[in-house]
Amino acid sequence: MLITNIEMIPGRQIVQHHGLVSGSTVRAKHVGRDIMASLKNIFGGELKGYTELLTESRKEAMARMKEQAKQMGANAVVNVRFSTSSVASGAAELYVYGTAVTVQ
Amino acid sequence: MEFATFIVLMLLGYGFGTWAESRHYKSIEERETRYQHLPTIGLKQPLPQQGRVVKTQLAAGNVVISVDYFKRFLAALRNIFGGRVSSYETLVDRARREATLRMKESCPGATQIINVRLETASLSKNTKKGSIGSIEVFAYGTAITYK
Numbered sequence: 001m002l003i004t005n006i007e008m009i010p011g012r013q014i015v016q017h018h019g020l021v022s023g024s025t026v027r028a029k030h031v032g033r034d035i036m037a038s039l040k041n042i043f044g045g046e047l048k049g050y051t052e053l054l055t056e057s058r059k060e061a062m063a064r065m066k067e068q069a070k071q072m073g074a075n076a077v078v079n080v081r082f083s084t085s086s087v088a089s090g091a092a093e094l095y096v097y098g099t100a101v102t103v104q
Numbered sequence: 105m106e107f108a109t110f111i112v113l114m115l116l117g118y119g120f121g122t123w124a125e126s127r128h129y130k131s132i133e134e135r136e137t138r139y140q141h142l143p144t145i146g147l148k149q150p151l152p153q154q155g156r157v158v159k160t161q162l163a164a165g166n167v168v169i170s171v172d173y174f175k176r177f178l179a180a181l182r183n184i185f186g187g188r189v190s191s192y193e194t195l196v197d198r199a200r201r202e203a204t205l206r207m208k209e210s211c212p213g214a215t216q217i218i219n220v221r222l223e224t225a226s227l228s229k230n231t232k233k234g235s236i237g238s239i240e241v242f243a244y245g246t247a248i249t250y251k
Contacts, residue, residue, distance in 0.1 A: 003162040041238070046128075046169050
């Protein structure tokens with residue numbers, strides 16, 4: 001499955017549009033990570049636990065979007081956008097959406 | 105007693121924070137020169153390039169960075185007087201450059217990355233105090249490989 005965030009797939013031709021596909025996931029951080037994070041709030045620096053958590057969550061959301069595109073019979077998703085919103089304190093929603101297309 | 109804790113936290117924050125920041129900047133600068141050959145642009149059209157496209161993929165990189173205790177205190181002071189909050193400026197600068205670098209590192213062999221988007225989100229649990237605390241920067245774009 002080809003994924004791009006531009007309107008086309010370079011070197012390929014889009015032959016069919018299937019419509020919007022999206023995937024989302026809501027994740028909360030766990031206590032262990034929170035303790036580490038509050039320590040880091042004193043010393044500063046990267047919060048590796050959170051970075052990993054968000055990477056995983058985005059992968060999950062992407063997987064859901066790909067699954068949806070596959071069901072539509074598409075082999076690529078173009079014009080992909082990401083968006084993040086915090087639903088409640090301590091939980092974040094990762095949302096990804098794009099247009100499912102068939103390319104040659 | 106409380107004042108002593110505050111002083112200790114300030115000193116720890118200042119010491120470790122400054123050390124971590126200068127180390128991080130050094131690492132960022134070194135990697136930026138290493139990836140200078142990879143054009144990263146915000147245009148939607150690929151740059152003119154010889155050869156044909158062999159691979160297209162989504163390149164992404166993210167980072168969550170937190171500010172230290174000392175700088176948070178400085179920023180809180182700034183909230184009273186107003187003006188430039190330079191302690192947070194370096195925080196977001198580091199986060200953006202790091203995320204862009206991770207995006208570049210995620211697609212070895214790519215010729216160019218186009219339509220790069222940077223998204224910033226504040227994921228702080230201290231939202232009730234209205235401070236930034238920690239921010240997340242997510243960079244993504246389309247990596248194209250030519251042969």
